Amino acid sequence: MRQNSLTRPETTVVVAMSADGKIAEAARNQVLFGSPADKAHLEAQVAAADGVIFGAGTLRAGGSAMRVTNPELLKQREEQGKPSQPVQIVCSCSGNIDPNLKFFQQPIPRWLLTTTAGESRWREQPGFEQILALETPQQEIDLPAALQHLATLGLERLAVLGGGTLIASLVAADLIDQFWITVCPLILGGSTAPTPADGDGFLTEQAPRLELLEVKPVGQEVFLHYRRQRDG
Numbered sequence: 001m002r003q004n005s006l007t008r009p010e011t012t013v014v015v016a017m018s019a020d021g022k023i024a025e026a027a028r029n030q031v032l033f034g035s036p037a038d039k040a041h042l043e044a045q046v047a048a049a050d051g052v053i054f055g056a057g058t059l060r061a062g063g064s065a066m067r068v069t070n071p072e073l074l075k076q077r078e079e080q081g082k083p084s085q086p087v088q089i090v091c092s093c094s095g096n097i098d099p100n101l102k103f104f105q106q107p108i109p110r111w112l113l114t115t116t117a118g119e120s121r122w123r124e125q126p127g128f129e130q131i132l133a134l135e136t137p138q139q140e141i142d143l144p145a146a147l148q149h150l151a152t153l154g155l156e157r158l159a160v161l162g163g164g165t166l167i168a169s170l171v172a173a174d175l176i177d178q179f180w181i182t183v184c185p186l187i188l189g190g191s192t193a194p195t196p197a198d199g200d201g202f203l204t205e206q207a208p209r210l211e212l213l214e215v216k217p218v219g220q221e222v223f224l225h226y227r228r229q230r231d232g
């Protein structure tokens with residue numbers, strides 16, 4: 001991380017989905033359906049980032065953060081003069097996060113991106129090194145301002161690890177630059193099961209367009225790499 005003049009960090013979504021486009025079961029618990037190759041891919045993306053951001057729903061479902069443990073990736077980070085772990089940023093309007101989660105025992109830097117209401121829940125208790133409260137007049141998190149602020153704190157690359165609610169908000173605010181989507185060989189089904197981007201959805205004419213950068217079949221999975229296509 002270093003101080004820079006970027007207006008916001010470059011953002012890459014990294015998710016695994018079933019062949020029918022679901023990232024979890026309808027019950028929204030954590031299901032680990034990716035192969036070891038997908039796990040290694042996710043860890044490499046995390047290792048390439050200065051910060052990792054995820055919604056509180058993802059943290060509640062999984063209880064912990066994906067941290068870098070691969071010695072080769074740790075060495076690369078060291079050689080690049082980066083701290084051993086990227087900052088793990090939880091996005092929660094409410095701040096309603098169980099302090100007993102394994103996440104709070106992991107050897108990682110933890111930041112909370114929240115509202116003033118969420119900040120007040122954590123002001124008096126340990127857990128987060130930094131609490132960033134950036135709120136819209138509707139008392140939601142001001143995501144554009146939050147990402148700008150992260151850039152001023154030296155974060156140049158941000159890995160966005162889900163879930164579908166947070167990704168949809170970031171896509172709607174045009175704050176996502178790239179996607180890595182792993183298509184896994186199973187059908188999860190469920191009309192209410194989360195997908196890579198939930199929220200209210202887009203009309204087709206206004207749907208954000210993507211450019212395919214890479215397609216990598218590995219075993220039974222396919223790794224799709226897209227860039228957000230912007231005019232001009």
Ligand SMILES: NC(=O)c1ccc[n+]([C@@H]2O[C@H](COP(=O)([O-])OP(=O)(O)OC[C@H]3O[C@@H](n4cnc5c(N)ncnc54)[C@H](OP(=O)(O)O)[C@@H]3O)[C@@H](O)[C@H]2O)c1
Nearest residue numbers: 015016024028055057058092093094162163164165166169
């Ligand atoms: N397969 C995969 O790669 C993958 C990856 C990630 C997650 N998942 C799965 O996805 C599910 C969780 O996804 P989810 O959609 O329920 O939750 P989510 O997107 O992880 O989190 C949603 C929460 O984020 C917080 N948030 C704060 N500001 C927000 C904003 N502007 N827009 C949206 N959210 C904001 C809110 O927390 P508060 O309620 O605290 O205010 C909101 O309830 C889990 O089952 C998880 O296992 C799968």
